[in-house]
Structure formats: structure tokens, C-alpha cells
Amino acid sequence: MKKDWKPGTLVYPLPAVMVTVGKNESEYNILTIAWTGTICSDPALCYISVRPERHSYPILKKNMEFVINLTTEELAYATDWAGVRSGKDYNKFKEMNLTPAKAHVVNAPYIEEAPLCIECCVKEIIAFGTHDMFIAEVVNILADEKFIDSDTGAFDMKKANLLVYAHGNYYGLGDLIGKFGWSVRKKK
């Protein structure tokens, strides 16, 4: 038996990412975002949805560039903190001992401690209500070498210990259950 619930955005789990913004060091900021995802593979498009009242919002709108830093279990505390404190009151890089580095393509910092940093250029902003959706093209990926498998060249997501967010709670990735397509693959 299923019960009717008030409609809401209960698509979980999601990543909780740290988005970094700012053209110069005095502007650098981090905000935590869970309303994020993939829109299209080619061109590579993703989105973040941001409330206009965030300190980061006018910085994002002015520069039209940002970095999505994937987070890990080790970064869980900083991820939460950056999502409950504002850059108008704190330097979140300093407070959380995170290292800003200039992104290679966009005018924004990335977080050295993050395993994978996705450089994004905003193509369109759509205002819906509480949140504005920033649709962005991925223009570069910065992958931490220590998670790149030396044999296959693939990024080892398991080793990176990525963080998952579901309805107010943070979790680890858990055990590997199968690989893409394994459900229909012929058993040898």
C-alpha cells in the first residue's frame, strides 16, 4: 500500500558538492549544493540550482563561471559547514583548511582536497521560484592523479570515497553492486 504525500523534490540520493566561485581571491567562496546534476552528455551540460539570497549568487551571476568540486567522506564536515555558514561572514577556505587553487580554464578557484573538480561556464539562468537554475557547459575536468588507475587510466570512484546526500543525511557510497549493463550480460 502506498500513501499520497504532498508533492516535493524527493529525488534521492544526490551528491552534495562544494561549488566554488570568485574571479579573484577577495571574492573566492564555497557553497554546498545538492540541487545539481547532469543535463546532457554531448555537449557536456550540468546544472546547479541556487537561491538568489546566497552570498555566492551575485558572484556567480557576474562571473558566469564556477567549479563543481565532488566531495568525499573525509570532506563531509567541510561540506556541511560550507552549507550552513555564509561567505559574507567567513572565509570558508580558511575556516575549513581547504586549499584554493586557480582553475585552469574558468575564472574561479577549485578545492585542492577534492578528488574531481568540474570547471563550468554558465550558458543560461532560469528562474523558477525559490531557486535559479544555472545551466552550464563543462569546459574542463581536474582529476586528482592519486585516484587515476595507472593500468586503465580510469578514475577510481570507489577509492575516492564519494559522499552521498539523502533527505538531510550524508552517507558513504557503500558496496559495489554491479557494473553498467551487468544485469543483461551473459554469464561465462
Ligand SMILES: Cc1cc2nc3c(=O)[nH]c(=O)nc-3n(C[C@H](O)[C@H](O)[C@H](O)COP(=O)(O)O)c2cc1C
Ligand atoms: C547538504 C546541503 C545542500 C545544499 N544545497 C543547496 C542548493 O542546492 N542550493 C542552494 O541555494 N543552497 C543549498 N544549500 C545551502 C547553502 O549551501 C548555504 O545557504 C550556504 O550558506 C550558502 O553560502 P553563501 O551564502 O556563502 O553563498 C545546501 C546546504 C547543505 C548543507
